[in-house]
Amino acid sequence: MDKKELRKQIKVLKNQYSPEQKVEMSRPIWNELEQNVFFKEAHTLLAYWSMDDEVFTHDYVVKWAGEKRILLPCVKGDVLELRVFEGMESLKAGESFGILEPVGELYTDYDSIDMIVVPGVAFDRQGNRLGRGRGYYDKILKETRAAKKVGICFDFQFVEEVPVDELDVRMDLVVHG
Ligand SMILES: Nc1nc2c(c(=O)[nH]1)N(C=O)[C@@H](CNc1ccc(C(=O)N[C@@H](CCC(=O)O)C(=O)O)cc1)CN2
Ligand SMILES: Nc1ncnc2c1ncn2[C@@H]1O[C@H](COP(=O)(O)OP(=O)(O)OP(=O)(O)O)[C@@H](O)[C@H]1O
Numbered sequence: 001m002d003k004k005e006l007r008k009q010i011k012v013l014k015n016q017y018s019p020e021q022k023v024e025m026s027r028p029i030w031n032e033l034e035q036n037v038f039f040k041e042a043h044t045l046l047a048y049w050s051m052d053d054e055v056f057t058h059d060y061v062v063k064w065a066g067e068k069r070i071l072l073p074c075v076k077g078d079v080l081e082l083r084v085f086e087g088m089e090s091l092k093a094g095e096s097f098g099i100l101e102p103v104g105e106l107y108t109d110y111d112s113i114d115m116i117v118v119p120g121v122a123f124d125r126q127g128n129r130l131g132r133g134r135g136y137y138d139k140i141l142k143e144t145r146a147a148k149k150v151g152i153c154f155d156f157q158f159v160e161e162v163p164v165d166e167l168d169v170r171m172d173l174v175v176h177g
Contacts, residue, residue, distance in 0.1 A: 001163060002163055003130055003133065003163050004133075006121070006122055006130055006159070006162070006163065007121050007122075007130065007132075007133065010121050010122055010156070010157055011053075013156045013157075014053045014154075014156075017154075019052045022052070022053070022054075022055075022056060022154070023056045025055075025154055025177070026050075026055045026056035026057075028177040029055055029152050029153075029154075029175055029176065029177045030060050032175050032177060033117070033150065033152065033175050034060075036150070036173070036175070038114070038115050038148040038150060038172070038173065039115060039150070041114065042068060042114035042115035042148070043068055043069060043114055044068065044069040044071065044112050044113050044114050044115075045064070045068050045069070045070055045071065045113070045114060045115045045116070045117065046071045046072075046073070046082060046113050046115070046116040046117065046140075046144070046147070047060075047061050047070050047071070047072060047085075047117045048072060048073060048117065048118075048119045049061065049072050049091065049099060049100050049101070050119070051097075051099060054119050055119070055152045055153060055154065057117070061085055062087075062088065065085050065086075065087070069084060070084070070085040071083065071084055071085065071107055071113065072085050072101060072102050073101070073136070073140070074094055074101040074102070075094050075095055075096050075097065075099070075101070075136070076095070078134075078135075078136075078139075079136070079139060079140075080136050080137075080139070080140045081106055081107075082106070082107040082108070082110075082140075083101065083102035083103070083104055083105065083106060083107055084102060084104065084105070084107055085102050086102060086104060090102055090103050090104060091103075110143050110144045111144075111146055113144050113146070113147040114146075114147060114148065115147055115148045115149075115150060116141065116144060116147045116148070116149050116150065117150055117152055118137060118141070118149055118150065118151045118152070118171060119131075119137075119151075119152070120137075120151050120152075120153055120157070121157065122153070122157045122158070122159050122162050123151045123153050123157065123158055123159070123162060123171065123174040123176070124158070124159055124160065124161050124162040124174075125158075125174070126162075126170065127149075127151070127170040127171035127172065127173070127174060128161075128162040128164045128168060128170060128171075129151055129162060129168065129169070129170070129171055130162045130163070135167065137169075138167050138168055138169055141169035142169060148172045148173070149169070149170075149171045149172050149173075150171060150172060150173045150174070150175060151171040151173070151174040151175070152174070152175050152176070153174065153175075153176045154176065154177070155176050155177060157176065158174065158176040
């Protein structure tokens with residue numbers, strides 16, 4: 001199966017659940033993530049601010065921002081920039097896709113990032129990841145080599161085999177539920 005076809009299939013499955021159901025389904029995923037040693041030991045963590053069709057993250061970003069430095073991605077043309085999450089009040093809709101992004105100072109110390117919680121359309125047990133098809137994460141994951149990369153997804157997104165190419169970066173761990 002090619003990437004496009006798998007994205008289409010997952011989209012159908014996502015539409016079978018309401019946003020509220022997806023928030024509920026995200027709870028056990030976060031319970032597991034919070035027990036994980038990479039997470040426990042991480043001081044600086046790149047997370048994401050979820051859209052309605054993704055594993056929900058908002059409450060967890062807010063919850064952990066007191067204890068850890070939480071970074072969020074900001075779309076800038078073809079690349080992602082990173083900024084520190086400093087509360088919901090300092091989030092603004094980004095230049096594309098309407099995803100909320102932190103305003104404020106750019107964060108460029110990529111070597112200090114301990115862990116990345118990576119969104120994805122699908123993952124497999126080899127740690128391969130299928131994204132939304134813009135290559136944003138593939139680029140940023142190459143610049144943050146030291147960070148542990150942890151994909152999170154619903155069970156229906158954890159598939160037998162994700163189609164990959166040379167540019168795709170593997171996850172160290174995939175937490176699904
Ligand atoms: N929550 C969240 N934030 C994120 C990402 C993400 O996947 N999730 N990104 C990860 O890269 C970056 C934004 N990239 C995105 C790329 C495509 C679409 C999107 O909605 N695409 C449509 C396809 C139609 C179109 O191309 O416009 C879709 O998937 O239905 C959204 C965000 C940075 N921030
Ligand atoms: N490191 C990279 N540098 C430049 N271009 C890249 C890189 N990684 C991927 N691309 C390009 O980006 C496009 C999308 O790639 P792909 O379909 O693998 O994205 P994805 O991993 O599904 O999406 P995303 O990372 O945005 O969630 C392709 O044209 C690919 O060649």
